[in-house]
Amino acid sequence: MTEPLPRLGEWNSIDELLESQDKPLARTLSWAARSPFYAARFASAVPPATREELAALAPTTKQDLRDAYPFGLLAVPKEKLATYHESSGTAGQPTPSYYTEEDWTDLAERFARKHVGITPSDTLLVRTPYALLLTGHLAHAAARLRGATVVPADNRSLATPCSRVIRALHDLKVTLTWSMPTECLLWAAGARAAGYDPGTDFPALRALFVGGEPLTRARRERIARTWNARVVEEYGSTETGSLAGECPQGRLHLWADRALFEVFDPATGAFSAEGAGQLVVTTLYREAMPLVRYNLEDTVEVSHRHCPCGWHLPTVRVLGRTAFGHPVRGRTVTQHRLEELVFGLPDADEVLFWRARAEPDVLRVQIEAAPDRRRGAADRLTRAVGAELGVPVRVEALPPGSIVPSDVLGAMPDVVKPRSLFGPDEDWSKALLYQ
Known part of the structure; x- marks a missing residue:
């Protein structure tokens, strides 16, 4: 070319x-x-x-x-x-x-x-x-x-x-x-x-x-x-x-x-x-x-x-x-529509992470929220889902670290090159593996 x-x-x-x-x-x-x-x-x-x-x-x-x-x-x-x-x-x-x-x-x-x-x-x-x-x-x-x-x-x-x-x-x-x-x-x-x-x-x-x-x-x-x-x-x-x-x-x-x-x-x-x-x-x-x-x-x-x-x-x-979803009480719930509602919550709620399970009779949603905003965030999202999606919903607001573990965010693991020789008190089951 x-x-x-x-x-x-x-x-x-x-x-x-x-x-x-x-x-x-x-x-x-x-x-x-x-x-x-x-x-x-x-x-x-x-x-x-x-x-x-x-x-x-x-x-x-x-x-x-x-x-x-x-x-x-x-x-x-x-x-x-x-x-x-x-x-x-x-x-x-x-x-x-x-x-x-x-x-x-x-x-x-x-x-x-x-x-x-x-x-x-x-x-x-x-x-x-x-x-x-x-x-x-x-x-x-x-x-x-x-x-x-x-x-x-x-x-x-x-x-x-x-x-x-x-x-x-x-x-x-x-x-x-x-x-x-x-x-x-x-x-x-x-x-x-x-x-x-x-x-x-x-x-x-x-x-x-x-x-x-x-x-x-x-x-x-x-x-x-x-x-x-x-x-x-x-x-x-x-x-x-x-x-x-x-x-x-x-x-x-x-x-x-x-x-x-x-x-x-x-x-x-x-x-x-x-x-x-x-x-x-x-x-x-x-x-x-x-x-x-x-x-x-x-x-x-x-x-x-x-x-x-x-x-x-x-x-x-x-x-x-996002064009695909799961039924709840005869209505289709998509990630796209639900995500719009989750991130429509006030920034002060500090909701960054969420997950949901669409069951036949209820939509279960979990969010991580700031400790002093959990109840309010759950109430606000419950009302928004009910008004916009028209399905029964149960929202649970969890402490930070519940959905994305804290060690995922803050851990600094050592990267050890693989080895084969170990001392008498070391775990040799990790031979040849990166740690």
């Missing part, structure tokens, strides 16, 4: 952008035909090359990727690969994903499209896995592309417990972070346990980049107020890299200059450019493992309506698993 990648501002409307997809689409389909999987699926000497021919193809599913493990989707000589990854899915089967060095240029540039900017003066703490998943490596590459300093904090590893993250955030004057939204709440509790005020004792922190789980408006606003920093959302996957980023107006935009997007309605089997349904992706600049009509199975809402940011890109609302 030698041609320049598209840049924001090179098109003046969504229609103009969509027209520009035709050339890279034809090339992507020819690349895909090199892989064993798509060569068999296309089942002809001439691969499809147009949108019309694309529309006749069956979607690529997650199970297709699993069945093609490990290299059934490889479209380049193996010597050209730069990295190999696997998704964090829970199906029990690996979902492979791989990229060339040129593919990585595209990956890093997409992630670096943060409207707050990533600059050489920034220090970015990466708190997602440096493992088979793409996420940690992607943020690291994007930060280095922009000249920033990277703090590779990994995710809940022995080497980087929450307490060490808090120390790094404070002492290294971290300006940007990348994590799941839940991590930001864990850090806030950990900072308070260490004697810090997250809103005032981390003045260098200017933005929290978050992704990896659905984020409600109420939780987003709570995180921003708690840390006195902007919250910037990102959407993507290990199979695709970054798919959408947030504009200055606070809306998520699909990177439609780098991928072709469709919306699939599983109820009707119809595909469309806009509307609600499952997001389907055709990559446009990925050579190692082109994906053609890949169904992410994430529930989304896509719109081509104008956005004042001027990016001229489709907007997307990612619902993910």
Whole structure:
């Protein structure tokens, strides 16, 4: 791939952008035909090359990727690969994903499209896995592309417990972070346990980049107020890299200059450019493992309506698993709706952590709340759930440390290298294990 990648501002409307997809689409389909999987699926000497021919193809599913493990989707000589990854899915089967060095240029540039900017003066703490998943490596590459300093904090590893993250955030004057939204709440509790005020004792922190789980408006606003920093959302996957980023107006935009997007309605089997349904992706600049009509199975809402940011890109609302719920007395309770109510409680209640169980006849909710606010917080949430969801509810307000144990926030375990020789009074059952 030698041609320049598209840049924001090179098109003046969504229609103009969509027209520009035709050339890279034809090339992507020819690349895909090199892989064993798509060569068999296309089942002809001439691969499809147009949108019309694309529309006749069956979607690529997650199970297709699993069945093609490990290299059934490889479209380049193996010597050209730069990295190999696997998704964090829970199906029990690996979902492979791989990229060339040129593919990585595209990956890093997409992630670096943060409207707050990533600059050489920034220090970015990466708190997602440096493992088979793409996420940690992607943020690291994007930060280095922009000249920033990277703090590779990994995710809940022995080497980087929450307490060490808090120390790094404070002492290294971290300006940007990348994590799941839940991590930001864990850090806030950990900072308070260490004697810090997250809103005032981390003045260098200017933005929290978050992704990896659905984020409600109420939780987003709570995180921003708690840390006195902007919250910037990102959407993507290990199979695709970054798919959408947030504009200055606070809306998520699909990177439609780098991928072709469709919306699939599983109820009707119809595909469309806009509307609600499952997001389907055709990559446009990925050579190692082109994906053609890949169904992410994430529930989304896509719109081509104008956005004042001027990016001229489709907007997307990612619902993910929030579209699914559990019945209580004939009504469906979703995490999305319940989370809005939990984080709608006053900040003074200090509710950061909660859990709920939807039983056939009652919704049971537990929250951690400030000691002198527990009864009031439980009463307020009980009324809100009854009014908004219309289901019987029992709310129990617990002391801090009941849902997220205190040792998760404050422990600083030693990381000991494995050994085989022990003294007479030592526990040799831990031989060869990290402790």
